[in-house]
Amino acid sequence: MDDRYDVVVVGGGAAGLAGAATLARARRTVLVVDAGEPRNAPADGVHNYLGREGTPPAQLMAVGRDEVTGYGGQIVDGRVTAVDRGGTDFVVTVDGGRTVRARRLLVTTGLTDELPEVPGVAERWGRDVLHCPYCHGWEVRDRRIGVLATGPLAAHHAQLWRQWSPHVLLLLHDAAAPDAEEQERLAARGITVVPGPVAALEVADDTLTGVRLASGETVALDAVVVAPRMTARAGLLDSLGLVPVDVEAAGHVVGRQIPADPTGATAVPGVWVAGNVADVFAQVIRAAGAGMLAGAAINGDLVGEDTRDAVTEHRRQREVMFTEAAWEERYQSRPAVWSGRPNPQLVAEAAELTPGRALDVGSGEGADAVWLAERGWTVSAVDISATALARAADHAKAAGGQVAERVEWTHADLLRWSPAEGAYDLVSAQFMHLPPQPRRELFARLADAVAPGGRLLIVGHHPQDLRTTAHRMHYPEMMYTAEQVAADLDPGRFEVLAAQTRPRAAVDPDGRDIVVHDAVLLARRR
Ligand SMILES: Cc1cc2nc3c(=O)[nH]c(=O)nc-3n(C[C@H](O)[C@H](O)[C@H](O)COP(=O)(O)OP(=O)(O)OC[C@H]3O[C@@H](n4cnc5c(N)ncnc54)[C@H](O)[C@@H]3O)c2cc1C
Incomplete structure (x- = not known):
């Protein structure tokens, strides 16, 4: 038993197991707590259950339990003695005093036949x-x-x-x-x-x-x-304010059940009921169907909550992702964030260039700057993270020769920093992904920094990478094509040498071989 589940199902009869199987197949964490006393336990066989006609009740439950656990659901034998609110969760107490938390509750405790x-x-x-x-x-x-x-x-x-x-x-x-x-x-x-x-x-x-x-x-x-009076086993729900109501047949009260909508949702948000506790007339197949429907409804409700949480986090990320603190946290969380190899499009475009003065923005742990310096370039490398810059400086020292002297490391926030105009023979921005307006403003400043005859190399993750399994931030507005970057350049000042979408072999986080695409803009200052 874990501490917290997406859903705790109270009662493991037909309704509870069907709900749990649906939830487990929906990749939800689910725990069934079952006291093991299904209503039809005394009967020899379950009848009118299509496909399983005449199966002994215990056998049907055993098959159901196997199906639930086969999909990763958990089942404990025991009795739930209390359910309470615990913040946004529910706290479920099992006999013996153990407690477990749940985001949602599915109560399928059946009914008592009063004989x-x-x-x-x-x-x-x-x-x-x-x-x-x-x-x-x-x-x-x-x-x-x-x-x-x-x-x-x-x-x-x-x-x-x-x-x-x-x-x-x-x-x-x-x-x-x-x-x-x-x-x-x-x-x-x-x-x-x-x-x-x-x-x-x-x-x-x-x-x-x-x-x-x-x-x-x-x-x-x-x-x-006999016609027993059928009373929902629902005492547990008193604490949440849910009480059974009378059920009538032909104008006569025949039992009591917990009111719910057709999916089993009760008046208490987060609590579903299914089977005889909510429908005293339900046979086994209908109880199972109701459990399945409630499981699907609960999953849908959780999907809604997950999405709301994701939107909040997505917005928070957008707010903080460009701050120095966020980059520091990222670099400090790991000894190395990047591969240590120079970016392939830089290698492709700069390997044959005559070394001069280069500006590398967003230089990270310095692989591009070190690679350029090794080829004789004098490099200005700029990054927002002091940790990344310190690592980069170490890499430059480790490279030996005059590499370290050829690189000047600058700690600056590119959103506010302006390079010297017309000062560089190569300006390289690799995978700078910003919201559209600050991105255009930065790329314009970078273009201004290119010396006459010099090159501007801007490389980004192509928007179509979001259709692949590659690890990418899902902020489509921050992706761009080379054509979009080229369109912002003044053709009177720049000759576009390449505005291309270049495929590149990559491995996704699950280890699949995939093809990603780089947006590559190479332009020459006239
Ligand atoms: C004698 C008899 C014969 C029947 N024969 C048939 C038949 O042939 N065909 C048919 O379709 N229907 C039959 N039924 C009806 C059938 O029993 C119900 O439709 C079915 O059991 C309802 O399923 P359920 O999951 O809602 O409840 P149940 O099957 O009663 O399951 C409820 C489960 O919740 C557990 N539980 C209760 N409280 C707690 C708690 N606090 N903590 C943990 N667990 C708890 C119980 O121990 C039980 O295991 C019969 C009923 C009876 C009485």
Whole structure:
């Protein structure tokens, strides 16, 4: 069990496991806490579950658990004893006092069937005491079925069960006798009404044989049908202000469930419910479907939150990324940020040039400046980071010869710094990515710094790199093409020698071989 999950699912029945599988497949961290008492546990098989007809409930749950864990979801056996707010998270307490935090909650705790207090009913529940014809009707077709009246819908239930067997009795128990119209309907369907309270179920050899009436008379039966009151297991949600509401059928209250929208979202933001806790009539397949839908809705909600957080961070990054502090933090976080090799487009364009005075802006750890100095250039190298400049100076010293003397390192913020006009035979800006306006202003100052006959080399990551898996800052407005840079140059002052998109082999952060593109502008000052 980790400290925090995207989602904690309380209850690992059909709804909970389906929700957890959906979330795990959506690459969410998910924990299911399950007390292991699904409502249909006493039944031999799950019926009306397409594709898994008749599977024993425990087996279906075991398959579901494997599917959840197979996709990375976690399951712990235990009971959640409390859920509370903890800042923007939920704090979930599991029995034993362990706590775990969750960004979202999916509560799928099912319901409690409140059975009539007739001796034998609870003991035979789910075996030969039944409630749902769609779950068990086929299994008791043509058998002797007694519908134990526990409410005003008993006559209706008797008629329903008559669809599965011609041998249906309505055991009035404590209920009032049906009116004349109802009696006629029952008679027309061959359903006999048996008056008098039922004292107990009769069982022999672990099999129901009938019921004993308070009068002492016995009625032979193969199955007894009851209509339990179905109450959501939702006490946990009290602390969050969620309480169950009455559920009616044909104008009569048959249970209580937590209200939610069609996706399972409750009135409390961040809390979803699915399955019987939210829908007392749900069969297993519908509970699983509701869990799946809630899982998808939760993921969608988290995607929304992740996006809002990302926008905040994206804006913050844009605010700070050009500050000295941000660059210092970046350089100080690692012994080397760059490869130590000169940029390939500089090598391609400057290797054959006659050395003179060069300006290298955004010089970083100095690979370009050192490479130029090694070829005899006198280099002015400018960077915002003192740490980078110190490393660069060390590299220059390590290069030996006169390299260190040929480079002058300047600590300056290029957004505010202006080079001497007409002073350099080569001005190189490699991968300077700024917002459009300051970028144009900087490139104009760099153009002014080129001496007559000198070269301006501006290289950037081409915007189409954002379509690849290359590691790039996702600020499209800060990317540029060589043509855009060329368009800002005064053709009267500059002859464009190259305005190209050049492919370059690269390896992405996952180790894939990819092709990236450099925007390369080379111009000669007239
Ligand atoms: C006898 C019987 C037979 C049935 N037969 C069928 C059938 O054949 N076909 C069919 O489609 N439907 C059948 N049903 C209905 C079926 O049981 C429900 O549709 C289904 O169980 C609902 O799934 P659920 O996930 O909502 O709840 P459940 O399956 O009840 O799962 C809820 C889970 O949450 C756990 N839990 C509860 N509280 C906590 C807590 N605080 N902390 C941790 N865990 C908790 C429980 O232990 C349980 O494991 C039958 C029902 C009964 C009673």
